[in-house]
Amino acid sequence: MNADAILSVRGIGVRFGDVxxxxxxxxxxRPGEIHGLIxxxxxxxxxxxxxxxxxxxxTRGEIAVNGRTQDRxxxxxALANGVAIMHxxxxxxxALTTAQNVFLGLEDHRRGVLxxxxxxxxxxxxEESGLHVEPNALAAHLTIAEQQKIEILRALAREARVIVMxxxxxxxxxAEIDQLHRIMRQLRDEGRSVIxxxxxxxxxxxxxxxxxxxxNGELVQTRDTAGETKxxxxxxxxxxxxxxxxxxxxxxxxxxxxxxxxxxxxPNGTRVDQLEIRAGEIVGLAGLVGAGRTEIARAIIGxxxxxxxxxxxxxxxxNRSISGATEAGVVMVPExxxxxxxxxxxxxxANISLPHLGRxxxxxxxxxxxxxxxxxxLIEQLDVxxxxxxxxxxxxxxxxxxxxxxxxWLAGDPRVLILDEPSRGVDVGARETIHNEIVRxxxxxxxxxxxxxxxxxxxxxxxxxxxxxxxxxxxEIDPDxxxxxxxxxxxxxxxxxxxGVT
Amino acid sequence: MTRDRIFTFLQxxxxxxxxxxxxAVLSVSSDSFLTARNLxxxxxQNAPLAIMASAMTLVIIVGxxxxxxxxxxxxxxxxxxxxxxxxxxxxGLALAPLVGFLLGxxxxxxxxxxxxxxxLATIATALIFKGxxxxxxxxxxISARIDAFTWLGRERFLGVFNAIWLMxxxxxxxxxxxxxxxxxxxxxxxxxxxxxxxxSGIRTNRVKIAAFSLAGLAAGLAAIIATxxxxxxxASAGEGMxxxxxxxxxxxxxxIYGGQGxxxxxxxxxxxxxxxxxxxxxxxxDPFFRxxxxxxxxxxxxxxxxxGQRR
Numbered sequence: 001m002n003a004d005a006i007l008s009v010r011g012i013g014v015r016f017g018d019v020x021x022x023x024x025x026x027x028x029x030r031p032g033e034i035h036g037l038i039x040x041x042x043x044x045x046x047x048x049x050x051x052x053x054x055x056x057x058x059t060r061g062e063i064a065v066n067g068r069t070q071d072r073x074x075x076x077x078a079l080a081n082g083v084a085i086m087h088x089x090x091x092x093x094x095a096l097t098t099a100q101n102v103f104l105g106l107e108d109h110r111r112g113v114l115x116x117x118x119x120x121x122x123x124x125x126x127e128e129s130g131l132h133v134e135p136n137a138l139a140a141h142l143t144i145a146e147q148q149k150i151e152i153l154r155a156l157a158r159e160a161r162v163i164v165m166x167x168x169x170x171x172x173x174x175a176e177i178d179q180l181h182r183i184m185r186q187l188r189d190e191g192r193s194v195i196x197x198x199x200x201x202x203x204x205x206x207x208x209x210x211x212x213x214x215x216n217g218e219l220v221q222t223r224d225t226a227g228e229t230k231x232x233x234x235x236x237x238x239x240x241x242x243x244x245x246x247x248x249x250x251x252x253x254x255x256x257x258x259x260x261x262x263x264x265x266x267p268n269g270t271r272v273d274q275l276e277i278r279a280g281e282i283v284g285l286a287g288l289v290g291a292g293r294t295e296i297a298r299a300i301i302g303x304x305x306x307x308x309x310x311x312x313x314x315x316x317x318x319n320r321s322i323s324g325a326t327e328a329g330v331v332m333v334p335e336x337x338x339x340x341x342x343x344x345x346x347x348x349x350a351n352i353s354l355p356h357l358g359r360x361x362x363x364x365x366x367x368x369x370x371x372x373x374x375x376x377x378l379i380e381q382l383d384v385x386x387x388x389x390x391x392x393x394x395x396x397x398x399x400x401x402x403x404x405x406x407x408x409w410l411a412g413d414p415r416v417l418i419l420d421e422p423s424r425g426v427d428v429g430a431r432e433t434i435h436n437e438i439v440r441x442x443x444x445x446x447x448x449x450x451x452x453x454x455x456x457x458x459x460x461x462x463x464x465x466x467x468x469x470x471x472x473x474x475x476e477i478d479p480d481x482x483x484x485x486x487x488x489x490x491x492x493x494x495x496x497x498x499x500g501v502t
Numbered sequence: 503m504t505r506d507r508i509f510t511f512l513q514x515x516x517x518x519x520x521x522x523x524x525x526a527v528l529s530v531s532s533d534s535f536l537t538a539r540n541l542x543x544x545x546x547q548n549a550p551l552a553i554m555a556s557a558m559t560l561v562i563i564v565g566x567x568x569x570x571x572x573x574x575x576x577x578x579x580x581x582x583x584x585x586x587x588x589x590x591x592x593x594g595l596a597l598a599p600l601v602g603f604l605l606g607x608x609x610x611x612x613x614x615x616x617x618x619x620x621x622l623a624t625i626a627t628a629l630i631f632k633g634x635x636x637x638x639x640x641x642x643x644i645s646a647r648i649d650a651f652t653w654l655g656r657e658r659f660l661g662v663f664n665a666i667w668l669m670x671x672x673x674x675x676x677x678x679x680x681x682x683x684x685x686x687x688x689x690x691x692x693x694x695x696x697x698x699x700x701x702s703g704i705r706t707n708r709v710k711i712a713a714f715s716l717a718g719l720a721a722g723l724a725a726i727i728a729t730x731x732x733x734x735x736x737a738s739a740g741e742g743m744x745x746x747x748x749x750x751x752x753x754x755x756x757x758i759y760g761g762q763g764x765x766x767x768x769x770x771x772x773x774x775x776x777x778x779x780x781x782x783x784x785x786x787x788d789p790f791f792r793x794x795x796x797x798x799x800x801x802x803x804x805x806x807x808x809x810g811q812r813r
Contacts (some may be wrong), residue, residue: 303700303701321703322700322701322702322703323703323704323705325703326703332701334701339695339697339698340695340697340698340701341698341701342695342698343690343691343694343695343698343699343761344694344695344761345690345693345694345695345757345761345762346687346690346691346694346761350687350690350691353687354687354691354698354699354702354704355702355703355704357684357687357688357704358684361683361684364683364684364685365682365683365684366682366683366684366687368682408702
């Protein structure tokens with residue numbers, strides 16, 4: 001272990017189910033530095049930040065503070081050792097005041113009776129740190145930027161030496177970001193360390209002293225920021241070598257327009273002027289996390305309230321609800337298979353038939369034979385293992401759960417299939433099966449909209465693709481002519497332009 | 503067996519194992535227990551509660567609680583006796599379940615329209631229903647000693663009390679509904695993962711309203727059986743039955759977190775509680791121990807349910 005490091009990790013590995021999210025990561029955080037953690041979507045930067053802050057338990061590897069290896073590392077131990085984490089979703093109690101939130105768990109009391117000294121203590125802390133907030137305001141009434149200050153003060157109240165900030169700027173304005181950067185520098189000048197997890201490269205170049213790049217869960221490099229440029233960071237994030245994944249040959253026969261979307265607006269920021277997908281096309285949407293790709297899909301299928309026209313084969317969708325869309329043949333495979341996709345307490349068969357119950361039933365009674373027939377066909381088509389109709393889906397591997405989820409939506413023979421992160425968290429074998437199935441469906445005349453955080457997957461499968469930023473389609477790209485680096489650079493540039501405006 | 507399997511097994515069959523054990527103990531310790539007369543009496547006495555627990559199973563699977571079924575029972579009691587005395591006995595028997603159904607439907611509409619937790623909403627509606635029952639009966643007992651009214655609760659068909667027949671038919675119908683119909687499947691889906699159900703195009707509000715309506719219907723049905731048996735309609739009938747019904751459902755291993763469960767197990771839960779009660783009576787043990795024992799049994803069932811959830 002490195003003796004000058006305040007916090008160091010060796011050989012950190014994290015598995016979620018059967019997916020390796022991080023492996024063999026070594027990192028040293030020095031006292032008094034701002035350390036950036038960057039990487040593509042899914043590279044593991046946020047996971048590493050959460051491991052450092054004690055929020056996620058590492059499956060393998062060691063963590064040492066000031067050279068002393070720790071046997072356990074969870075949030076309380078991390079705090080006791082001066083390591084605090086500031087989550088993307090801030091963890092404040094809305095009904096308490098700023099001061100009460102800052103000293104939550106550290107209240108001054110006499111035999112359990114509060115002495116109500118928080119406001120004075122906060123005043124002292126603010127004096128010392130130069131961070132100013134209104135002590136008696138309720139947390140619920142504060143802006144995100146102010147709430148973040150509370151989180152930082154909270155870390156300082158616990159005498160944190162290292163503060164992990166996980167994507168802190170996601171919902172801040174330009175002015176607020178600058179202010180946060182000033183606070184970070186000030187913390188550094190006091191000898192504290194900040195670990196800054198972000199996907200904004202300009203911010204990394206602006207404020208960090210050193211930067212660590214991750215790719216596919218592995219460490220690429222840790223270097224002084226002074227010697228880096230946006231281009232050098234992007235190329236480090238992507239790596240020199242093309243990854244090994246082979247994609248099936250793309251479908252090239254294009255038919256009539258099946259899905260036509262015009263002037264689609266939704267309250268959560270979707271603005272799509274025009275999007276047309278023809279039979280046999282795979283149209284990809286690429287964007288950074290939070291760019292609003294999922295929201296576009298939800299607006300199309302009627303999961304969120306939206307204005308605008310959606311036409312299927314020339315017929316406008318009248319009934320803007322999910323069941324209306326399903327009947328018209330537009331379906332979406334959602335991104336979160338546990339939260340939004342599968343009902344874990346129902347068997348495979350019942351999960352597959354769930355959106356189609358109306359059609360597999362006669363007089364309200366489920367026709368078991370029809371239901372089993374449909375499930376059997378899809379289990380075979382997608383090679384679900386184990387191939388048991390009544391299998392307990394909660395015991396299946398991630399890849400096989402994902403196949404069941406896709407099968408659930410293929411069971412209705414859709415004309416338009418929207419796939420949101422179709423291969424997230426699945427093993428290589430299942431991924432290949434899913435990719436082959438997507439291409440096979442397109443060849444059979446289904447119009448496909450593919451959303452993926454993996455730019456490579458979009459380029460590898462899509463016949464056309466759009467870049468998405470803040471809910472709009474900003475650029476159309478030809479997936480056969482551009483590489484991942486071009487796309488990523490373009491995405492960061494769009495982001496930069498928008499930042500300049502705000 | 504792995505740990506997981508043991509818990510799944512316990513959650514499914516613990517109630518049967520306990521019933522068998524208890525029956526064995528009671529048969530050995532008392533001659534009057536294992537007689538057709540005593541057993542039929544237990545079934546007959548608890549048929550109304552078993553009917554309510556059967557329907558409560560659906561509400562709990564869909565992810566809700568219904569604390570108003572006791573008050574709906576009271577409404578059913580008052581309605582049926584009042585109609586029997588003032589209009590027609592058969593009309594009383596026919597309309598009370600319908601009233602129950604409508605009140606249950608009102609519960610469902612309130613819960614889904616206001617988007618409040620059913621636990622809270624049904625506390626409020628219970629008070630309203632109870633209030634109406636008191637107003638209708640003017641706070642008095644309504645005596646309905648009419649043969650055309652009391653046959654349902656007192657007479658037998660093929661040697662078995664009508665109440666038992668009704669209970670069996672109702673439980674079988676609900677089992678069919680839950681396991682073979684689209685509504686049943688949707689009930690499981692909404693309770694198991696509401697977000698997935700919504701994204702599957704299921705109108706989850708309608709499913710919830712249906713479950714609460716059935717719970718109301720069951721309370722009305724239970725009320726006519728009990729009211730015709732005692733030939734008395736009263737607004738204080740059914741007090742505490744909602745908690746007994748919920749306890750029986752949980753004892754049957756239906757997850758309080760929704761998404762899993764079976765009707766037969768709730769019926770078994772009712773009879774487990776009934777056997778404990780009967781056993782303490784037969785053996786004339788201090789009632790203090792009876793309540794204590796029931797409390798401990800329910801606590802154990804809750805523990806198993808919670809562990810099952812955490813897996």
